[in-house]
Amino acid sequence: xxxxxxxxxxxxxxxxxxxxxxxxxxxxxxxxxxxxxxxxxxxxxxxxxxxxxxxxxxxxxxxxxxxxxxxxxxxxxxxxxxxxxxxxxxxxxxxxxxxxxxxxxxxxxxxxxxxxx
Amino acid sequence: xxxxxxxxxxxxxxxxxxxxxxxxxxxxxxxxxxxxxxxxxxxxxxxxxxxxxxxxxxxxxxxxxxxxxxxxxxxxxxxxxxxxxxxxxxxxxxxxxxxxxxxxxxxxxx
Numbered sequence: 001x002x003x004x005x006x007x008x009x010x011x012x013x014x015x016x017x018x019x020x021x022x023x024x025x026x027x028x029x030x031x032x033x034x035x036x037x038x039x040x041x042x043x044x045x046x047x048x049x050x051x052x053x054x055x056x057x058x059x060x061x062x063x064x065x066x067x068x069x070x071x072x073x074x075x076x077x078x079x080x081x082x083x084x085x086x087x088x089x090x091x092x093x094x095x096x097x098x099x100x101x102x103x104x105x106x107x108x109x110x111x112x113x114x115x116x117x
Numbered sequence: 118x119x120x121x122x123x124x125x126x127x128x129x130x131x132x133x134x135x136x137x138x139x140x141x142x143x144x145x146x147x148x149x150x151x152x153x154x155x156x157x158x159x160x161x162x163x164x165x166x167x168x169x170x171x172x173x174x175x176x177x178x179x180x181x182x183x184x185x186x187x188x189x190x191x192x193x194x195x196x197x198x199x200x201x202x203x204x205x206x207x208x209x210x211x212x213x214x215x216x217x218x219x220x221x222x223x224x225x226x227x
Contacts, residue, residue, distance in 0.1 A: 108160030
């Protein structure tokens with residue numbers, strides 16, 4: 001069973017298009033995240049949702065809009081795609097608190113490689 | 118955000134121990150130290166975490182300095198499958214933001 005699954009795994013599209021990446025976790029976690037990994041392999045957090053509520057929103061262009069229909073899903077919609085959006089996008093999930101009840105361990109999906117032409 | 122600094126790269130021979138250092142001099146009292154690794158073309162994978170005491174699990178050991186300003190991930194016997202980028206990050210007790218540094222690329226030579 002896949003713990004954190006993302007679709008699609010690969011996405012090639014033209015500049016200016018709108019695209020979505022979906023993420024689902026079956027771990028019962030209450031917090032989900034989107035990370036962006038650029039060509040230099042640097043992992044940068046973009047958004048985090050806890051129980052469907054946005055708790056982290058880094059300096060990300062408004063063209064990026066996350067949506068969490070329920071605790072198990074966090075989708076990422078990107079409008080008017082630009083060349084600089086090309087990257088691998090990772091979804092992750094965790095329990096929010098770290099301590100006796102959980103490690104706060106992040107579980108990552110396998111990534112969605114977005115190429116904007 | 119509390120940041121971590123790691124060497125860009127390290128090399129090891131197969132079957133030998135590897136010590137991967139991480140500095141986190143601005144760590145706060147509520148930060149846990151987490152280690153993840155990323156194999157090629159995969160998402161990061163949890164390795165180990167700790168708060169103050171040294172920790173062991175089936176994958177590795179984590180040695181934490183007494184002042185908590187640095188830590189070392191120890192792979193007791195490196196294998197070729199351990200070749201990856203290793204990230205040391207700090208996670209607060211609310212498990213909110215976790216800032217990944219540049220990581221250490223570990224090369225294991227046969």
